[in-house]
Amino acid sequence: MATVTFTGLNMPKDMTVYAVAGDTGTLLALAKKHDIPIPFQCQDGECGSCLVKITYLDGKTPMAIDLTEKEKVTLSVNGKLNRDLLEAAENAHRPPPYRLACQFIVRDETILVEFSGEPGVE
Numbered sequence: 001m002a003t004v005t006f007t008g009l010n011m012p013k014d015m016t017v018y019a020v021a022g023d024t025g026t027l028l029a030l031a032k033k034h035d036i037p038i039p040f041q042c043q044d045g046e047c048g049s050c051l052v053k054i055t056y057l058d059g060k061t062p063m064a065i066d067l068t069e070k071e072k073v074t075l076s077v078n079g080k081l082n083r084d085l086l087e088a089a090e091n092a093h094r095p096p097p098y099r100l101a102c103q104f105i106v107r108d109e110t111i112l113v114e115f116s117g118e119p120g121v122e
């Protein structure tokens with residue numbers, strides 16, 4: 001079971017939600033399902049509105065580190081993914097800190113999701 005805690009400047013308090021096995025949608029879909037106000041526009045990895053910061057809390061090897069090609073481009077254009085971070089993700093299995101909620105697939109792990117509530121600002 002995934003345990004996802006959302007914390008946003010536009011939220012009155014943090015909220016933890018649980019995603020059961022088989023509920024392997026995007027982080028943005030999970031947020032929308034629980035009325036978490038992560039900003040979004042395109043929902044397709046192109047606008048960068050859904051930028052979030054992910055912290056892995058359970059000490060296990062992170063699973064959801066594969067970035068889509070759109071996510072790589074959008075994060076790079078917005079200064080959130082440089083060559084070192086990309087190489088670490090692809091070669092050393094170390095996830096980058098910033099992700100796009102519409103591209104991040106929720107896995108069976110415990111994560112903290114931080115966002116500002118401003119589109120494209122973590």
Ligand code: FES
Nearest residue numbers: 043045047048102
């Ligand atoms: Fe546009 Fe996620 S909503 S990149």
